[in-house]
Amino acid sequence: MNAAAFRAGHVALIGRPNVGKSSLLNALIGQRLCIVSPRPQTTRHRILGVATREDGQIGYLDTPGIHAGTGKALNRQLNRTAHTALAGADACVHVVEALRFDNEDRAVADAALSAGIPCLLAINKVDAVKDKERLLPFIAQISEGRGYQGVFLVSARRRSGLEELEDAIAGALPEQDALYEADTLTDRSERFLAAELVREQLMRQLGQELPYSTTVEIERFELEGRMRRVHAVIWVERDGQKAIVIGDKGERLRDIGSKARIAMEKLFDGKVFLETWVKVRRGWSDDDRALRELGYTD
Numbered sequence: 109m110n111a112a113a114f115r116a117g118h119v120a121l122i123g124r125p126n127v128g129k130s131s132l133l134n135a136l137i138g139q140r141l142c143i144v145s146p147r148p149q150t151t152r153h154r155i156l157g158v159a160t161r162e163d164g165q166i167g168y169l170d171t172p173g174i175h176a177g178t179g180k181a182l183n184r185q186l187n188r189t190a191h192t193a194l195a196g197a198d199a200c201v202h203v204v205e206a207l208r209f210d211n212e213d214r215a216v217a218d219a220a221l222s223a224g225i226p227c228l229l230a231i232n233k234v235d236a237v238k239d240k241e242r243l244l245p246f247i248a249q250i251s252e253g254r255g256y257q258g259v260f261l262v263s264a265r266r267r268s269g270l271e272e273l274e275d276a277i278a279g280a281l282p283e284q285d286a287l288y289e290a291d292t293l294t295d296r297s298e299r300f301l302a303a304e305l306v307r308e309q310l311m312r313q314l315g316q317e318l319p320y321s322t323t324v325e326i327e328r329f330e331l332e333g334r335m336r337r338v339h340a341v342i343w344v345e346r347d348g349q350k351a352i353v354i355g356d357k358g359e360r361l362r363d364i365g366s367k368a369r370i371a372m373e374k375l376f377d378g379k380v381f382l383e384t385w386v387k388v389r390r391g392w393s394d395d396d397r398a399l400r401e402l403g404y405t406d
């Protein structure tokens with residue numbers, strides 16, 4: 109085998125909710141492509157982020173957190189999306205949080221290591237660990253008896269340990285030509301990313317269970333010269349939820365819209381005119397047909 113051969117393929121970042129998969133993908137590709145919030149189950153779709161290097165091309169796949177309990181149709185869909193990404197990948201990175209390994213992590217490890225592809229372990233959030241000596245026994249505890257091809261201590265927040273992880277991922281991919289043009293960042297449209305950026309604000313700004321009753325649909329996305337005109341519908345499940353999203357005198361909705369617009373202007377590198385409406389679609393999160401219509405697919 110030629111050691112200098114070009115390697116390319118897809119690597120699925122998988123793990124339980126909230127371990128930092130989206131943050132890690134963003135840090136690895138150096139762009140805020142995937143939305144991030146302190147709440148579990150922020151990611152609802154498989155999102156590709158491409159990094160092209162001299163010796164290879166890595167297609168990182170962000171995936172929804174794999175969680176226990178089937179819950180609503182949306183929960184089942186999120187688990188399916190993650191498992192489908194894993195099944196279609198050439199390698200995977202199991203992402204865990206430093207010093208935490210529970211039954212959900214164990215279940216993800218089982219799925220990752222039985223997928224028949226090289227699997228690396230990334231222990232994220234090491235910046236939050238004060239006593240670094242605790243990391244060695246933690247590594248031993250979770251890697252013993254499990255066939256990870258390598259273990260990496262990383263911090264998506266501080267961007268530490270990423271080069272070593274990226275080199276190992278590139279080395280685990282098959283020898284083949286690039287799958288995407290060298291300047292490709294993602295296969296997702298600006299329309300899709302616009303919906304995600306509105307949803308990010310809902311995840312960040314709404315309390316308790318309300319974010320899980322919301323989803324975003326872009327009704328109109330038009331380029332007018334260099335300006336993008338975006339009409340976003342925020343779907344909720346009940347009238348009472350609509351009032352909360354809109355807020356007193358429309359204040360919360362204005363704040364959600366203005367923060368999402370700023371994030372879009374940064375990502376799209378151009379002016380954005382964003383209008384948002386809140387509408388009710390009863391029971392959408394537990395209705396397979398509604399989920400499909402609202403863009404949820406494996």
Ligand SMILES: Nc1nc2c(ncn2[C@@H]2O[C@H](COP(=O)(O)OP(=O)(O)OP(=O)(O)O)[C@@H](O)[C@H]2O)c(=O)[nH]1
Nearest residue numbers: 125126127128129130131146149150151173264265
């Ligand atoms: N201290 C610290 N926090 C981090 C790090 N990486 C991510 N976080 C935080 O962890 C939380 C979850 O991050 P996400 O990237 O949304 O996690 P995820 O695994 O994609 O979450 P799901 O969408 O639930 O699957 C956010 O509040 C992040 O800011 C890190 O390296 N260090």
